[in-house]
Amino acid sequence: AQSVSQHNHHVILSEAASLELGCNYSYGGTVNLFWYVQYPGQHLQLLLKYFSGDPLVKGIKGFEAEFIKSKFSFNLRKPSVQWSDTAEYFCAVNAGEYGNKLVFGAGTILRVKS
């Protein structure tokens, strides 16, 4: 079965610090990869996605993620965080063999101090 691991459950950063959130998945075949974000009081929104092609994916609000197939990883990065990035971030995987369902990690709560 697929599984997704997010290594840090809570991260606290100061504004302008760099961010990297780890995500590893267990499935060995072709995968589609996603990062979703949930801002306080709001619903899940797509931050970025990888289906194929360039493994470095750029998303909204200055976020990017790199797919490293050999490491089964899809880490999320942002060079300089803002207070408004305070949110919970979820990595998710979809593998064709398992249909269209998404398998989510447990989430990482990011708090940015102003």
Place this chain on the structure above:
Amino acid sequence: GAGVSQTPSNKVTEKGKYVELRCDPISGHTALYWYRQSLGQGPEFLIYFQGTGAADDSGLPNDRFFAVRPEGSVSTLKIQRTERGDSAVYLCASSFHSSEQFFGPGTRLTVL
């Protein structure tokens, strides 16, 4: 509205009761998904519809849970004989075929 909507936003019920949760997907989206999110965890897949039929119901925890999408649009998740362990946020998402999924705000279910 342009997004996925879910009603009610909150539902409090007593153990043993029956509940129905409703999802209105984005107009034109062919696929509809139900997930459940417990405190401190990521969303967990329950069931997926392609049109009117359930294409994958492997995530439904037991036969107390059932979902329908009779006209290929609105879906209802039905939970019989609710238990305290069913308390969670129930999320609905929709997509156009197999593209990215758009999530609704969720229904917070509390079973007393």
